[in-house]
Amino acid sequence: MVALGMHPGIAQIAQSAPRAQPAAPELTKAPELVELVEAEYPESERAEGKDGTVTLQIFIDASGGVEKVEVVQTAGAAFDAAAVAAALRFRFTPAEVDGKPAAIPILYDYRFELAEAPPAPVTAAFEGVIRDRTTGEPLPGVTVTVRGEDGAEPRSVVTGADGRFAFEELPPGPFAIELAGERLTATATSEALEPGQRLEVAYDVSPPPAPTPDEPEGDDLEIVVVAPPLRREVVATSVTADEARRVPGTSGDVVRVVESLPGVARSAAGAGQLVVWGAAPQSTRVYVDGVPISRLYHEGGFRSVLHPGLVSSIDLVPGGYGAAFGRGLGGLVTVTAKTPERERVGGRLHADVLDASAMISGPVGKRKRLHLAAAARGSYLEPWARPLLDRDAGGLIPIPRYGDGQLRAQWRPNARDRVEAVALVSVDRFRRGVPSPDPALAVSDARQLDFGRVYARWTRDSGDGTVVTVTPFVGYDRRRSTSRFGPIATSLDADATLAGVRASRRAKLGEHLVLETGLDAELETTTLRRVGSLSLPAREGDVRTFGQPPPDQLAADEWRVTEVGLAPYAEAVISLFEGGLELVPGLRLDPYARAVSRRNPPAASAPAVGLYHHDFAAEPRLAVVGRPHERVTLRAAAGLYRQRPAAEDLSAMFGTPSLPTSRALHTVLGGTVRIVRSLSLDATGFFTRAHELAMRSPAEAPLPAHALAPIGRGRAYGLQVLLRQELTRGLSGWVAYTLMRSERKDRPDAGFRRFDFDQTHVLTAVLAQRLPWGLEASGRFRYATGVPRTPVEGAYFDARRSRYQPVFGAHNSIRIPAFVQLDLRASKRFEIQKTALEIYLEVLNVWNRANAEEIVYSPDFRDAGYIRGFPVLPNLGVQWDF
């Protein structure tokens, strides 16, 4: 028996592009069958000498797995059943829509033959049909051109009356396909042929708008299937959930792959901060389905706040992104979540040493238009780890407690609309304390970090290239933080409620123009209460040592901040030279208003006087993508960005209520060379410049309510290189290297210094290999320059407080030693009936290298040493998919 080719059935693309703001569902990479399961030849048919072909419709999810299979053309019940059973166990490379993984249905012919296998063929065939997307009618007159990589002359055919075309005796290998017509947008895609393969495809296209009486009739066509790949983010790294899951160090938590992507500095062990292209952690915005969330990781950085079973893909855009997003000076992380569309109820159970989680999903009703999913995760590290520690250590060692959950519902009322309703919640608790015989030396620290979001998402794909998405959301962020250094008690409580909506409409306005317009609106009200020292929590640029008690001058304030941002935007994609050049200009208008409950420091003798502040910014963005060669893509982008001050910085006592927004300019220049079909090399140079950053006032006695001043400047520049092997024959991985310098200027008359998170070299190599018998092995190697620190060059005795105080040298003039670590992961997958059980062992820091994480000093600052990261750390986990 043989299995025949597949035809990407583009008529219904099940998953929109994984950007938070969906693009038109345009196939840019067809799925490849990587695990073919041979069907059992039905004995009844064999006995009768029958053969036949079953045409299947296979629904492939965004990770390449098969969600369901339907028989389109039957060859008899026995053949049908055997073909469906085999196809359910197929595995594909993820299809890509707009360059990003997505679910997709394909047609697949499964042929049962009794004849002997023919001699190995040396050529292949390619055929298919061009159809009217709306009516399903075949379209004649479309010129289909194929260009192989062997330098041979391209070959063209024109579809006949039945809309079909066919090429015989094509050389095997990848080839480009172009569709053209007299008034047709030139479009291109690519396929690959194996020797002897007959690849059959079906390209569904939309007819042109009905001609108006004033317009002459024509044969204008709009190809929506294979439109030029639209990649508005000039530099972005996208990882599918399946690929991310296999990266060591993630423990199956796919979102944690972000820390292994290019442009991301290595965060201190357990910190879980995102430092992208030298931007401050709070400057990188994180979105789930277009909805902003306050944090990507739970406390300690061991887990993300999203259950991996409901994540489709993760995109990291370190800079130069389009007009749809803003309000951040740094990068952008967009997580595309999913509601699994399954034929029956299924789910996943997972457990390792840190936590356990469960996810369940399934359809509702006979027509299965409604799908529900629920997931929950809870840590149990503390209950078993705490008893293992002695009493003192129990006070010293921070053991985070966390949990998260999600509820999702997806409804497809018809082929064009999709509605999702989602609720997600994250909870973190964290407490530790260091007792002392002198209460003045006792230290304690406790944090509570919660957030929740509820959002709906409506997507309409009109079928003519127009996609409308509306995502209203509400949510809350709650933070409680208390620290005590002896008598110096500090606390910061912040309760925020937010609401907003993201809406976009993307439409093709002509042969060469796609226009997206949208609105990004957010309203946030935050009530804050802070008591303590100005210097705790520390700010970037503070000259201090690790664990240094803050000054014992205390202040207090309670204030409320209400902020409104209403940002309409427009972005066009102008495609020229048959897709060889794309211009993507964009403009984001960002009027912003803020009300602060008090502009004057608290005083018993003076009532609070509020402050209203507003400003307006036009943020132009421009990206240019050129394809001088089918294997080469050149990209450039520039844009202005803005970030509103943190509500914590708008205190009249601890900050400055009138702080303006910070601004930044991103410039990006890079290119990609696709060395072979699955291997590409990407290099991107970047330069970012920020100004009006809020810094501590350098004045001895600044004006009241001016503890912070918008006088900081920042710049970051560097080069990132990504060599990426996409999944081929079970092998995938990447080598990411970033050479970077990030600097800050604290005040206008100061020179630039190293940014607190500056890392000159960051190298991450990830390699994963699928092996026979359900085995899988992967490894990750990381090297990162140590972050800067300010040296202590002496000390003096503080007789008032009975402690030594450090005397510092030049600001951020030394570094912590470099970080080097190798992590390995091995897993074994067991197929148990229709379920899969995976057991994995992850070993972090395989060679037990004592990486320095922080500098610590003796109490009199005469000696220094390093706090070391964790030694070799195994983590055994089990996951059951049912």
Place this chain on the structure above:
Amino acid sequence: MGLLSRSRATALGLGLGLGLGLGCTPELEHDLSLVDEPRVLAVQSLPAEAAPGAEVQLRALYVDGDGPLTEPSLAWAWCNARRPLAELGPIDRECLEASAEALEPIGTGLAVAATLPPGGCRSFGPEPPPAEDGQPSGRPVDPDSTGGYDQPLVLQAAAATPHTTLFGLRLSCGPGNATQRQAAELRRRYQANVAPVIAAVEAEVDDQPARAVEADAPLVVAPGASVTWTARFPACPMAPACGDGLCTLDEDPELCAADCTGVIPGCGGAETYLWFDPLELRLHTRREALAVAWYGTAGRFPSPQTGVGEHDAIRVLDNEWIAPDEPGEAVLWLVARDDRGGASWVERRVLVE
């Protein structure tokens, strides 16, 4: 846990989670209770709290491995530079330079008499600094955790390690951000700080009954002996009552006139005092916290500092001391501090034989 391991504890306790605590911290062995080189251990001001322009007597506890230094070259100076808001240390770093213009020399020697600079409450206290260039007045200094403000004082001793010692002399400035009524109430009822006094020192050697140890009578112990030292403080009134010398918030000045008029005497123990809460913006009554730093020229204090918090009722502080293994004489110093900046000390000698 004392100074020996304090930095480690702080680092572990306040650092971000390092591999679920599986990370390790270096052992930086420095027994700060052992005096084996010239060091300034404490500075005392009498009175312990004074208004700008007032006369104060200042003295230092300056010792080395043989005991007190009697002819030290200590240089005293007021630091008149206000600490910038971006400076996270307790003093403007300019004042750490011996030749800094911001330093106002006031004398040399173990003890000096000096007059507090007149502008202390403006430079280091709640009074706004002068307006400049038509701008509003600048931000006043925030109070410390006891509601107080300090005049910085720098001692330079070329032979000491480290060379520089900082002290903060508590200023009588009144509260910041309070109403006039609250400020007046605080002035009337506030009891200026009195330096803590160690009224008695007792020692319990190897589970023998505790006995008083006087300054002129060394304690004799065997090598390696374990000695539990106890420092006793005077009892100070805790519950407000007429005649206790405290003019607390719940006392009627008319009914307890003796408590609320004239000079309030103060107490050498944990004193009760009024405090202006910067968050609630009202007056509260609270007590001092006390601590004793333990030093010796020989032997070892596993916990170099012990203390009681403001909510503790006890008025004794004890500590274990391990006698050296070699015979000889050890000099011990017990430095008492309250959290309002008052300090005093006592010296005891131990013969190890």
